[in-house]
Amino acid sequence: MTHTVPDRDTTLHLPPNLSVRRSYDGRSGYQVTWGQGSKREHFQTHSAELAACLATMPSSLTIEEASSRLITELGLNRDAAVDLVSDLISYGYWSPTPQPLTAGEQLWRDVEWDDALEFHMATRNMIWSHDYSGNPKVMTRYHVEHNVQPESDPPTRYTPSVQATVVLPEPAVPDVAFEQVVRERRTTRDFRDTVITLQDLSTLLAWTFKPQFPVEKPQYYTTQSYSRGTPFTAYVITGGSGSPAELEQGFGVYHYDPEHHRLGLVRQADDLDQLDALLWRQSYVNHAPVMLVVCADWPQFSWKYRFSRAYRFVYAECGAFMHTALLVGTALGLKSFQTPAIDDRRMCHTLNVKDHEVGPIYIAAFGRGR
Numbered sequence: 001m002t003h004t005v006p007d008r009d010t011t012l013h014l015p016p017n018l019s020v021r022r023s024y025d026g027r028s029g030y031q032v033t034w035g036q037g038s039k040r041e042h043f044q045t046h047s048a049e050l051a052a053c054l055a056t057m058p059s060s061l062t063i064e065e066a067s068s069r070l071i072t073e074l075g076l077n078r079d080a081a082v083d084l085v086s087d088l089i090s091y092g093y094w095s096p097t098p099q100p101l102t103a104g105e106q107l108w109r110d111v112e113w114d115d116a117l118e119f120h121m122a123t124r125n126m127i128w129s130h131d132y133s134g135n136p137k138v139m140t141r142y143h144v145e146h147n148v149q150p151e152s153d154p155p156t157r158y159t160p161s162v163q164a165t166v167v168l169p170e171p172a173v174p175d176v177a178f179e180q181v182v183r184e185r186r187t188t189r190d191f192r193d194t195v196i197t198l199q200d201l202s203t204l205l206a207w208t209f210k211p212q213f214p215v216e217k218p219q220y221y222t223t224q225s226y227s228r229g230t231p232f233t234a235y236v237i238t239g240g241s242g243s244p245a246e247l248e249q250g251f252g253v254y255h256y257d258p259e260h261h262r263l264g265l266v267r268q269a270d271d272l273d274q275l276d277a278l279l280w281r282q283s284y285v286n287h288a289p290v291m292l293v294v295c296a297d298w299p300q301f302s303w304k305y306r307f308s309r310a311y312r313f314v315y316a317e318c319g320a321f322m323h324t325a326l327l328v329g330t331a332l333g334l335k336s337f338q339t340p341a342i343d344d345r346r347m348c349h350t351l352n353v354k355d356h357e358v359g360p361i362y363i364a365a366f367g368r369g370r
């Protein structure tokens with residue numbers, strides 16, 4: 001095999017999404033990463049000098065300049081520096097072709113979406129596929145030929161410890177014409193003088209978060225669900241007034257248990273003054289009798305999809321679950337307001353969750369005019 005060694009005067013260019021991160025435990029050194037999707041590279045080093053050298057490299061320089069820099073900054077001899085340059089070229093840290101941001105990518109940076117752009121680049125163009133043969137636990141293949149089966153079973157449904165439970169009544173089957181539901185679903189921004197019954201909540205929660213199909217052994221939801229399993233977990237927070245008499249009034253925080261179709265009181269959020277404290281003061285929700293919070297169960301997704309691009313799937317799926325809730329709510333004659341504009345810290349504190357385990361993604365307020 002012939003190997004073309006680039007000329008010493010060849011100009012090398014850094015990739016646009018080079019980053020360096022410390023290991024969290026402080027013991028594994030530094031990780032230098034670059035590249036996109038399946039071509040992403042991780043370079044682990046214990047040398048702070050090497051990590052710093054790679055992180056602070058000019059965006060373009062000649063091979064000769066690159067070698068000299070490694071010699072000066074890392075104390076390498078010439079042969080070792082030349083070898084390292086060659087290795088870094090072959091792993092794509094350096095490329096003889098410039099890789100400037102496109103105008104569209106630059107736009108993300110102009111509006112301060114730098115972090116999102118980095119994540120977007122890191123996770124795009126991944127080569128992966130589904131393979132259902134042999135009924136594998138995990139049917140996604142990273143790099144297509146690479147399918148690592150997890151040694152563990154899928155994570156179980158998230159169940160927090162609760163102080164008390166409220167068994168929900170049998171859910172109703174709203175008998176409303178499709179046309180009426182799709183015409184009537186509208187965002188409301190005024191919940192004054194609205195109420196909700198436990199029966200309403202039961203119907204809303206069951207059709208949205210309780211597996212429904214197949215009827216004999218339900219494991220699928222009303223909503224199309226890519227991840228199977230139990231991708232989302234739901235909370236209900238009672239508002240200032242109008243919430244069901246069976247529930248704690250004034251910011252009782254309940255977790256919905258779909259298996260037993262009951263609500264579990266997680267805590268009383270005495271530190272809340274209004275529901276809008278959870279939404280950066282979007283006051284529209286303030287008089288709503290209940291707020292529904294849909295949270296991603298991250299272990300469910302990450303157990304199954306062992307590549308970070310799957311982080312995107314969660315949001316597609318969550319929107320669909322919420323849409324089911326909104327349509328069921330509309331069929332019940334409830335007004336609704338929905339937003340993902342959540343104050344993460346306050347919401348996680350209120351629900352008593354850690355956002356990397358159970359991440360609040362989307363909320364909706366519901367209430368029926370008297």
Ligand SMILES: Cc1cc2nc3c(=O)[nH]c(=O)nc-3n(C[C@H](O)[C@H](O)[C@H](O)COP(=O)(O)O)c2cc1C
Nearest residue numbers: 185186187188189282284319337338339340341362
């Ligand atoms: C993902 C999403 C986020 C939203 N966020 C807000 C919000 O933060 N504040 C707000 O007043 N409305 C919000 N809305 C409501 C939209 O403004 C509303 O859906 C839109 O005006 C269309 O009205 P309709 O829902 O009655 O069809 C959001 C809607 C969606 C789907």
